[in-house]
Amino acid sequence: MPKSKYYLTKKEYIKKQIARTNKKNFENYVISRIIHRLDNLDLKFVTQQYVKREDGYYLADLYFPQLNYFIEIDEGHHLDQQEADKIRDADFQNVVGVSPKRVDVWNTTIKEINDQCDQIVTEIETLVIKRKSTGEFDSWSPEKEFNPDTWIKKGKITTNDKVAFRRIVDGCKALGLNYEGFQRAGAKHPYEENTMIWFPKLYPNGAWENFYDEEKGLIRERNIESEEKRFKHVTYHLNDPLKRRIVFARVRDSLGFILYRFRGVFELDEDSSNYNDGLYWRKTSKEAKTYDYNKKRTPACNIKSLNS
Amino acid sequence: MPKSKYYLTKKEYIKKQIARTNKKNFENYVISRIIHRLDNLDLKFVTQQYVKREDGYYLADLYFPQLNYFIEIDEGHHLDQQEADKIRDADFQNVVGVSPKRVDVWNTTIKEINDQCDQIVTEIETLVIKRKSTGEFDSWSPEKEFNPDTWIKKGKITTNDKVAFRRIVDGCKALGLNYEGFQRAGAKHPYEENTMIWFPKLYPNGAWENFYDEEKGLIRERNIESEEKRFKHVTYHLNDPLKRRIVFARVRDSLGFILYRFRGVFELDEDSSNYNDGLYWRKTSKEAKTYDYNKKRTPACNIKSLNS
Missing domain, CATH: 3.40.960 (Endonuclease; Chain A)
Structure with missing residues (x-):
């Protein structure tokens, strides 16, 4: 491409x-x-x-x-x-x-x-x-398919619509955050309280032994670099107010290109999370609101470093 | 196949x-x-x-x-x-x-x-x-295409019709000669005087340096095993009364299968033929009559050995 x-x-x-x-x-x-x-x-x-x-x-x-x-x-x-x-x-x-x-x-x-x-x-x-x-048919349009504007116009993204973006920046835009060339794995949501926009690899990668169970709507996020790092990671998030995440999982499409596919909205399961397993996130919604990224925002956007 | x-x-x-x-x-x-x-x-x-x-x-x-x-x-x-x-x-x-x-x-x-x-x-x-x-369209029929009966019904084969057979025996049948499993490169025509039915390779092969010029309608048949053999071959045919040949050239079709393609009726060019070049055969007709191979024939069929 x-x-x-x-x-x-x-x-x-x-x-x-x-x-x-x-x-x-x-x-x-x-x-x-x-x-x-x-x-x-x-x-x-x-x-x-x-x-x-x-x-x-x-x-x-x-x-x-x-x-x-x-x-x-x-x-x-x-x-x-x-x-x-x-x-x-x-x-x-x-x-x-x-x-x-x-x-x-x-x-x-x-x-x-x-x-x-x-x-x-x-x-x-x-x-x-x-x-x-019944108005349920959207014509195939490669340029619209991965364009955040398409979803901003609709007002929401849903997992049923199989929403995906080619770049992290496009996922951010769909949620109202306009940073050209944004490369991090996550960003604080500009409008929704205690919410992160997250672009993880939901499979074992480097220091992270993540997985995703679609049927159960369950993500595990587990640091395996060292027990110390895992302890710090779990402790940090159990004490952090940002316990809600809008998740775009990094996947490859049928032709081998990278996509960030919307997986739903997840919340930290504090009871299940522990220092051995790491964090558990549970799906609480199949859809998320979209926002116009051209609008001026009142609260400053905080970018946080998350595991990718 | x-x-x-x-x-x-x-x-x-x-x-x-x-x-x-x-x-x-x-x-x-x-x-x-x-x-x-x-x-x-x-x-x-x-x-x-x-x-x-x-x-x-x-x-x-x-x-x-x-x-x-x-x-x-x-x-x-x-x-x-x-x-x-x-x-x-x-x-x-x-x-x-x-x-x-x-x-x-x-x-x-x-x-x-x-x-x-x-x-x-x-x-x-x-x-x-x-x-x-205008009656010029024959439906594609793989089983009829290579079936001698198709051409016996028509009464003739022509080069324009791109007539070809899968086996030598089918070419023989089309001309009224019924020998199951016939393998030789040629046979005496059962009805037409001084005529051979010939299934040659019209390209260099083994002892034979043959060629065919479609535009000129000219076949050369040349033995290169030895000068002696070539001399004998040319001498034999210049003295033989069978100076007319109905020619099915051995070719490969687009999928690599062997075909015997009708090239026309040829006559020995006695003036051009010589002991160095070998025999020259000139096309005299683009079509040949077909005959029912089930009919009883009066003259016995003589099979001759020809180069293949």
Whole structure:
């Protein structure tokens, strides 16, 4: 991605997504058929979408994030394939709330593959029309998607909207804080009391053994550099009034670019936190208010150093 | 290709053709868009179609043999690209009689790429309708394409129809000769006087330094094992009454499978042939009559050993 912009054009994005499909089997054929027959540049798609499961992860062959719609291409020819698919579908259902649509490319003619794709296309088109009619459909716009102004206009960010930013500075802006080139992992919220805006790595990294349990809405923040540092860290925050955090977790998107994804609003769980485990933060809200970063603020903004 | 059949299904064929496209740039995107928007399984397509030129060859990105329609994808961004394209188009025109259609994927948005593809799709659809209305359109049928019965029904094979067979035995059948598993490079024609059915390699191979000049309609057949063998070969044929040959040249198709392609009817050029160069055969007709191989023949068929 060129440094001058914080998003890929649709042309660049689509090229990269298609380049990840496998041509040797029918994956590329099915995906390109669905995309070209849909012929809708307002619909974002992701190939090989990462889907977390209990023990590891799946890569879904095709995913439409605006519709929460997954497509799996069945190349399998094992006798126990159907059984395995059922388990996989149930797993899928647990994690993302829907079963994937399946395209069988194994025991089918080219005509039957086409027909399966076209049925999916019709289903997606119907879904788009339905969502548009209820105002639930936002056209895919790479330049708006990661632009804080988009969310300032909406008045809030929510985890359901899968809000993410390319840069920390954009996450700050969405919450009313205008610092160009801001690099720290956190900042004091300019409007909300006792609140930090936090951009952590929610996985083990350097001196920090953090983790995030999405299902439980629980973050653990644990210093492993030394027991002394961990003690100081826990003590500091138990005594600090800033016990509320708006969290943007540092992740990589499907193409490997860094994103700061909104995970919700968290509050320090003082009972669970301890000198051995470190701090526990519990999700208290799936949404946060946004603020215009161009407005003059009355309270001066305090920037604090937090672990990243 | 399984041994049990002499053609690929459309499913197998399409998979193999698509697998040859390059995903890293827009070649795969453009080709799959055109194929999926056309959505016509009666239309055969070839990716990376070999096109002979004066000094070497081109690989055309996409080719529709039933329509003699070529598509080139322009990824070039050189300043002198347009000039080079003009020369290439003129070359193309010389060889295949038409200019290729061009899709510019360089200085274009994804929308503009789509629009260019869709314009080509409309053009192809119009061409198909036109050809159907004049009876010039034969639906793509892999099982009929290489089936001698198809040509026996038509009463003739012509070079314009790009007739080819997967096996020597099928070429023989088309001319009325039914030998299952026939492996020789030639056979005496069962009905036409002084005529051989010939399946040569028209390029240097082993003891033979053959070549074929399509423009001049000229085959040279030259033994290079020894001067003595060459002398015997030339002498034999100058004295042999079988001076007419129906030629199926051994070639490889776009996917690397062997084909025997009908090149026309040739006659020995006795004046040009000599003990140094070997034999010269000149094309005298672009078509040959076909015969039902199930009919009982009166004259016994003589199989002759010819160079392959």
